[in-house]
Amino acid sequence: MTSQQASGPTVAAMRAARTGGAEAVLTDAQVTRFVTEQLSGAGLDGRSVCVVVPDATRSCPLPLLLTAVHGALAGRVSRLTVLIALGTHAAMDEAPLARHLGYPEGGLAARYPGMTVLNHEWWDPETFVSLGTISADRVGSLSGGLLRHPVDIRINRAVTDHDVALVLGPVFPHEVVGFSGGNKYFFPGVAGADIIDLSHWLGALITSADIIGTRGVTPVRALIDEAAALIPSRRLALCVVARSGSAALHSVSFGTPEDAWAAAAEVSAETHVRHLDAPVGRVLSIMPEKYEDIWTAAKGFYKLEPVVADGGEVILYAPHITAISEMHPEIAEIGYHCRDYFTKQWDRFKDLHWGVLAHSTHLRGAGTYDEEHGERCRVTVTLATGIPEDVVRGANLNHLDPTSVDIAAYLADPDTLVVPQAGEVLYRLRPDHDDAA
Structure with missing residues (x-):
């Protein structure tokens, strides 16, 4: 589709x-x-x-x-x-x-x-x-x-x-x-x-x-x-x-x-749609405080995934966020995985809330899974938040200390797209570049 x-x-x-x-x-x-x-x-x-x-x-x-x-x-x-x-x-x-x-x-x-x-x-x-x-x-x-x-x-x-x-x-x-x-x-x-x-x-x-x-x-x-x-x-x-x-x-x-x-x-x-001519290697999504947990702040990934190059990274920068989801603690237990991780092990996951599984795949993005090679995701998802590092890594996401984030340095990096107030505007590649990401 x-x-x-x-x-x-x-x-x-x-x-x-x-x-x-x-x-x-x-x-x-x-x-x-x-x-x-x-x-x-x-x-x-x-x-x-x-x-x-x-x-x-x-x-x-x-x-x-x-x-x-x-x-x-x-x-x-x-x-x-x-x-x-x-x-x-x-x-x-x-x-x-x-x-x-x-x-x-x-x-x-x-x-x-x-x-x-x-x-x-x-x-x-x-x-x-x-x-x-x-x-x-x-x-x-x-x-x-x-x-x-x-x-x-x-x-x-x-x-x-x-x-x-x-x-x-x-x-x-x-x-x-x-x-x-x-x-x-x-x-x-x-x-x-x-x-x-x-x-x-x-x-x-x-x-x-x-x-x-x-x-x-x-x-x-x-x-x-x-x-x-x-x-x-x-x-x-x-x-x-x-x-x-x-x-x-x-x-x-x-x-x-x-x-x-x-x-x-x-x-x-x-x-609400911005088009880029070429994919970027990294995105810094700066999340506003209206997003109080990763369950909602994940929109900073959804809206940017289409423009990230294979092997690239999306950083969700939200120092104010201290929890993945208070309402859905099971997400911290199953972690974040690509769609195929669930569909190819359906007997393990079919009895969990499908909405939680959906949130998991949406934030982890595109990827593949098989028994021989395990899970391989297209991009890295990094949280620069107030969530403890062990919780972040336990949820199968990358961790970055938010105090180390230098927004000016990211802005100066030609391969990084810095998005303030992320979460509502969708970024896409122009149609003739859609297969490049």
Whole structure:
């Protein structure tokens, strides 16, 4: 599978309402006016609305957007609930939640009167309701034959307890699905473990390097859309494209999650992808503090793997990070390995969470495995973090003391690409160089 190059707007994108574009930077007034106009004409009066929003690991001016949504819906809808799409990330406590949504600690009711805010408590089985099952044959069809396994579609019951589910969040190139956003805020955003594991493992089988930044409906996107079609609530989406690392927006689109996402993904493909003429020997990915562990900071590898030469290295520089994953301690036990390490020893690993296996392969990148030669990975992955060296090496990664990192020296090295605020912008080789890395 290779990255698709769209030649023009898709039919789905044309069905969405959109303001802005790749060259635009919208003002707060433009954003507010668009959100107000779209929601005012959406027939939501008297309905209960669940707004599904990202956690703090994505660049997004959520206070601006949520203020506009609240202003458009408060007093008109019967109930307004915000659900934080954690996936399987750590819950947000009051202080970070207040910063994220734009209210002083303890001041939710004053800032957003009548609005309830919930973390997606993915660790609690009572959180979920089952929507039904996608059969093994259907999964096989959607995945192009890569997987043939039935999956129970469970989702946070807050979604089904409301008349309308409104996705509100950004779109970026993504290592599992191609481009994030849209129905991905439901699955895996507020989903049960089964569909999370299956969808992520499907992405791992395709491989991150092949699926990330792929335009159109990838096999993983098709699976997610199929699951979302089972949601009984009316589904809508406000999909935004943010300037990476900032609160500025290039565009906002509105419609069904499929249509709004398609319109946003076209803009993201133009604004969140950088092309290089030749592969580099080394990358220094400088990770911002919004990534609190390697589970999330691994995006600094995903977005750069495509431009690293064979035998090269990606350094994740994040002195503030002190753990691989508090939520998924099993990753430290199995370590990081290429896809074939798992698929060719499937009986050893098939009963573990496939989502954890997927994360492992995504960070370790391309490689091969066989009994005679063992595991051979294409690039070296080095952590320059606050994680103890024995833990890093025990997870099958290379260690570098973060105090030894001289950013100026790396900048002066012609064979090193230094990426500040890494994790959101995808780097690729130009098409005629794709086979060089």
